[in-house]
Amino acid sequence: MSFASLGLIDPLVRTVESLGYATPTPVQAQAIPAVLAKRDIMAAAQTGTGKTAGFALPLLQRLTMEGPQVAANCVRVLILVPTRELAEQVHASVRTYGAGLPLRTAVAYGGGSINPQMMKLRKGLDLLVATPGRLLDLYRQNAVQFTQLHTLVLDEADRMLDLGFARELDAVFAALPRQRQTLLFSATFSDPIRALAAQLLVDPLSIEVSPRNSTVKRIRQWLVPVDKKRKSELFLHLLRKKRWRQVLVFVKTRRGVDELVDTLAANGIAADAIHGDKPQPARLRALERFKSGQAAILVATDVAARGLDIDDLPQVVNFDLPIVAEDYVHRTGRTGRAGAAGDALSLVCADEVDLLAAIEALTGQLLERIEEPGFAPEHRVPLTSGGGQVLKKPKKPKKNKAQADAPVSQVDVRFLKPR
Numbered sequence: 001m002s003f004a005s006l007g008l009i010d011p012l013v014r015t016v017e018s019l020g021y022a023t024p025t026p027v028q029a030q031a032i033p034a035v036l037a038k039r040d041i042m043a044a045a046q047t048g049t050g051k052t053a054g055f056a057l058p059l060l061q062r063l064t065m066e067g068p069q070v071a072a073n074c075v076r077v078l079i080l081v082p083t084r085e086l087a088e089q090v091h092a093s094v095r096t097y098g099a100g101l102p103l104r105t106a107v108a109y110g111g112g113s114i115n116p117q118m119m120k121l122r123k124g125l126d127l128l129v130a131t132p133g134r135l136l137d138l139y140r141q142n143a144v145q146f147t148q149l150h151t152l153v154l155d156e157a158d159r160m161l162d163l164g165f166a167r168e169l170d171a172v173f174a175a176l177p178r179q180r181q182t183l184l185f186s187a188t189f190s191d192p193i194r195a196l197a198a199q200l201l202v203d204p205l206s207i208e209v210s211p212r213n214s215t216v217k218r219i220r221q222w223l224v225p226v227d228k229k230r231k232s233e234l235f236l237h238l239l240r241k242k243r244w245r246q247v248l249v250f251v252k253t254r255r256g257v258d259e260l261v262d263t264l265a266a267n268g269i270a271a272d273a274i275h276g277d278k279p280q281p282a283r284l285r286a287l288e289r290f291k292s293g294q295a296a297i298l299v300a301t302d303v304a305a306r307g308l309d310i311d312d313l314p315q316v317v318n319f320d321l322p323i324v325a326e327d328y329v330h331r332t333g334r335t336g337r338a339g340a341a342g343d344a345l346s347l348v349c350a351d352e353v354d355l356l357a358a359i360e361a362l363t364g365q366l367l368e369r370i371e372e373p374g375f376a377p378e379h380r381v382p383l384t385s386g387g388g389q390v391l392k393k394p395k396k397p398k399k400n401k402a403q404a405d406a407p408v409s410q411v412d413v414r415f416l417k418p419r
């Protein structure tokens, strides 16, 4: 199958050829004709499936071929994304795919000055990529109008809900014309996402390119049980032992990110950090350094988990398990992409067993446990069923005086031994 056979016009076909895309990916093969035919879409597609080109190419074509010129402050296609990083990345893809077409596009997200975004909107935009909060700010200041809007794209819709954008999204939907095309992309399909789809989509084409709620098959997923206080030490040890060429490390909190980066620095290892407290230019710089291979280690919170378009990343480490099980799928989605094999390792302590059980229930697989010699935890990680149950939780020691004062090893706490 070729891009031309999907109905794309010559300039777009030439562009994708120049990018070295030989054939459409499965999500592109299904989405491109449907978007050209103005259908609604509900797509279960993760980053790495080529979904951005799947919606951007046909929308750029429609913008070029159809409709009146865009009026002042109006927008014809709106792409909503959860994070600034993804906004930048999607807009960069749009610009690449639309090179040479006479279209005006822009990106708008919070954190920086709103004025340049207002200036760009003044002449109207064919396509705007935005995060929900900033879009609402622009709307409330009359900087953007939706009278000419014909297509709304929700990219990584699950992540938008996870980040608490439900109210902003409702306010945006209320402002949009009812007659429009809506494309909804989500890596996972939880009940709230299905409810959103039922509310927004009319007779949608359902596209599913990998099994629902599952991580990509060629990723080796495993865990090392470890005591919480020894995680940094274990990470350093594995880093040296495994000689990871390039590793993306996920840590639960912003403080945790900074602490790990400091620990690495104290051991003579340079690492970049990316999290919500960092100014946007620093985040983009860190991302670029990592993508270009200048930095071998990037430590991130989940804010950065989405939208990191890094091809062929061999190693992801979950220094902490994510609070939201779906984030595990997004995190591991950074590796093993485009058919390349990947490795996703989680450092799991006893406190995290409920999170582990939830992840295993969501992905439908038991993570292989491999103890690292010298790092066997004092606090055993209880076994899990793979179906979401913890097989045996450690008993809480009774709090009588004698026990409270006793050293940990004398307290009668029994655990199931890991396999």
Ligand code: AMP
Residues within 6 Å of the ligand: 020, 021, 022, 023, 024, 025, 028, 046, 047, 048, 049, 050, 051, 052, 053, 309, 311, 338
């Ligand atoms: P996405 O899932 O949209 O983030 O795209 C993942 C990566 O796949 C990006 O780096 C794209 O440049 C690349 N890509 C998209 N479509 C194709 C294709 N048909 N053939 C090869 N690479 C592609």
